[in-house]
Amino acid sequence: MAHDSSENEKYFLLKSLDDLDRELAKGDITEKDYAQLTRNYKRRLIKLTKQETSSRNEPKLQNAKKTWLTVIFLVVLALISGIAIANSSGERTGSETITGSIRKSTVTKLQDAQQLLSDSEKWGEAISIYDEVLEDQPSNVEALTYRAWLRYRRGEGSDPLIKAWREVRILNPEFADAIVFLTIALSDESRFPEALIELQELQQLEITSQLRNVLDSQGLVGKVYAEAKYDLLQNSEQPKLNELEMNTQIALEAANYLLQSDKAQRSVSALKLFRAILEDDPANPEALSRQALLLAQTGDVALYQRAINQINFAASQNPRNIEVLLTRAILISSTDSQTACSDLSTVSGLIESETRQVSSQVSEQVEDLLSSLTCEQ
Secondary structure (H helix, E strand, C coil): HHHHHHHHHHHHHHHHHHHHHHHHHHCCCHHHHHHHHHHHHHHHHHHHHHHHHHHHCCCCCCHHHHHHHHHHHHHHHHHHHHHHHHHHHHCCCCCCCCCCCCCCCHHHHHHHHHHHHCCCHHHHHHHHHHHHHHHHHCCCCHHHHHHHHHHHHHHCCHHHHHHHHHHHHHHCCHHHHHHHHHHHHHHHHHHHHHHHHHHHCCCCCCCCCCHHHHHHCCCHHHHHHHCHHHHHHHHHHCHHHHHCCCCHHHHHHHHHHCCCCCCCCCCHHHHHHHHHHHHCCCCCCCHHHHHHHHHHEEEEEHHHHHHHHHHHHHHCCCCCHHHHHHHHHCCCCCCCCHHHHHHHHHHHHHHCCCCCHHHHHHHHHHHHHHHHCCCCC
């Protein structure tokens, strides 16, 4: 029964983390609350896995390694989340919105509507303002775009709103806000080939940091590319990045999406993406680290040794990469604690040199790892 309770709590915490991402993307919680809740949930997960390990009288080595692999994955996610939050902190106040597209000539009504977007209780008032604007200027792309977005957020049917954004695309093909909202709606409808076309056009444009945060918070790029190219990943023995129409960063995001999905072949597909990256960039730290984690989790002795060799190569090529060092520390913790502790010590120093926000997201987990390995702090 204790095991079932532990597994239920794990499921709850992982689901809560997923829910937080969606709530942040929708604007239902603040970035400060998101950062705090995410940190708390991940700390609880780490403590839970440590408790499970210590509760076993004679834990098997492979099971212990798998537990720590879960921990390192959570720490890496915390790091990524911390950087994303850090980059957005201080860039806008609660009254600002994700658009940077307001023109100096925009009428006061549009400015008033923008001030209402952060408060869901006032969306109806904002929609009324956009209606007034469109009575005078039927082709105003900002009013058309954001009126449709607010209606979408309120749960109205997507087809007429998708049509509205497509009309904006005709009026102004470079209005990035409309492209982002259109891509989100198409993705939500699982119309991934169409969403990919919009996303590829968006990538040709310079977009604001706020719009970039929307894409990142939803994992939209990785999701759209992974879903749109999934059949190719499945049917090709080893596709190349250019065949997938991906660059390195997109492939990493697509692999991360797949690994967190419920697809039957998610690990195999992610490995194909990592191999495609390494074919173009043999020393890529993220691809080397994440591939090593997947190999180590198979339970195969030969593949585990290959994972160790790979992460050692990654560390030799990227001696100050946080993800590489964290991954190696976990993989070698039972066989070379001295090197593992040295890696974690280096990570601690690197975190201190990062922004405060990154430190608050990750440093506590690293301290837990240091303590578990009886490293001197």
